[in-house]
Amino acid sequence: VWAEVLSTLKGALGKSNYSNWIEPLEFAQLEDGVATFHVPTNFIGNYVSQNFGDQILYQLNKSGHEARRLSFRVPSKARKTAQVKPTVKVTKSDDDKGAQLDSRFTFDTFVVGKPNELAHAAARRVAEGGPVSFNPLFLYGGVGLGKTHLMHAIAHELKLRSPELNVLYLSAEQFMYRFITALRERKMMDFKQLFRSVDVLMVDDVQFIAGKDSTQEEFFHTFNTLVDGQKQIIISADRAPGEIKDLEERIKSRLQCGLVVDLHPTDYELRLGILQSKVEVYAAQYPELVIADGVLEFLAHRISTNVRVLEGALTRLFAFASLVGREITLELTQDCLSDVLKASDRKVTVEEIQRKVSEHYNIRLSDMIGPKRLRTYARPRQIAMYLAKQMTSRSLPEIGRRFGGRDHTTVMHGVKRIEELMAKDSQISDDLELLRRALQE
Ligand code: ADP
């Protein structure tokens, strides 16, 4: 049962989640719709249940096993030698005790455009070393916009320039895992020693520790010790420090005292640039394949702002084309990627957009649609119009009608206004990105 589910989970959850959380599970039985697993500790059981429970259930059912519920148990005769594998990936190289760095994530392979140029420049600056310039460097932005890529790029560059530097990169999740393991195994001294001996500490996806009190506490101390010792810290998160819920105030303010830069959602130009650079790599790999004019432009238009999704689509396209031995035409692209294309224009209605936007800005739906002209209402209204234009196939007059019978020129003006604001007000682009994500779920 389990073996086949395992391989799909590996694909679905990614390598590091898989080896940290799924591998330690031992399938025990499936009875009366309850799938039981043995786990080395309750912590792992709870974590897996909360974070991957749905996925596991889904995969079990998909492979034909009727499971309604999962149960995680620490076996009573808990072998003391529990095969808790070293769950944090440790690279073999002697100086590196953090997570593995992806060798493809370098500055060379990072395509720079308007939405990410500031983050890129800041990352470059930090990587080039010299006097400690921004400490901490805090990078934030939505999923798949290049945070991890930039962090790895900094690490690669630092190691290249100063091999003697002790650079430690890990995710906040790994930080927590190590911390908990150290507590359990009474190895806090080693833990503190390790973190306090680094020259550069990078913690990815720090929002993960929000709400996890003791981990936050330890993170705060580690952070302070390093900053006091003039060590460089680089942090990433999915939103700005002030916006991370359940993160202690003192940590927020600490995180803000260096340089905070954001990666904006990609725009068409950047997506096209990324596609072009990836195609060059594929061209070397599949020299026989021809890609028709207009295909990349089509993809850049139609696929969402998440670069990971964009890359995935391209990979699939090349694999498919090489399999069938055909030129990559627009038609083949539509065939091969129909599900991705469909997902990226999941039907969102103007009404849903209006509801979400009014909730987000805490105004009444009737005020959004009604005639009030105060900025408090007008701005959210324009944002909703913009999203309606972008995310639905409604025409301007149709959108206008749904906004209390406004004229199409009013809608057009609203859309333009938001486009202008996006260029200079990062709060607006962040709001839009959040809303867009919420709507697509
Ligand atoms: P995040 O950590 O922000 O979720 P990642 O750094 O993991 O995103 O990026 C997702 C994928 O997109 C990676 O494969 C990365 O190489 C690629 N990517 C993101 N931004 C760029 C860019 N500007 N140029 C080239 N590749 C990019």
Ligand code: MG
């Ligand atoms: Mg990341």
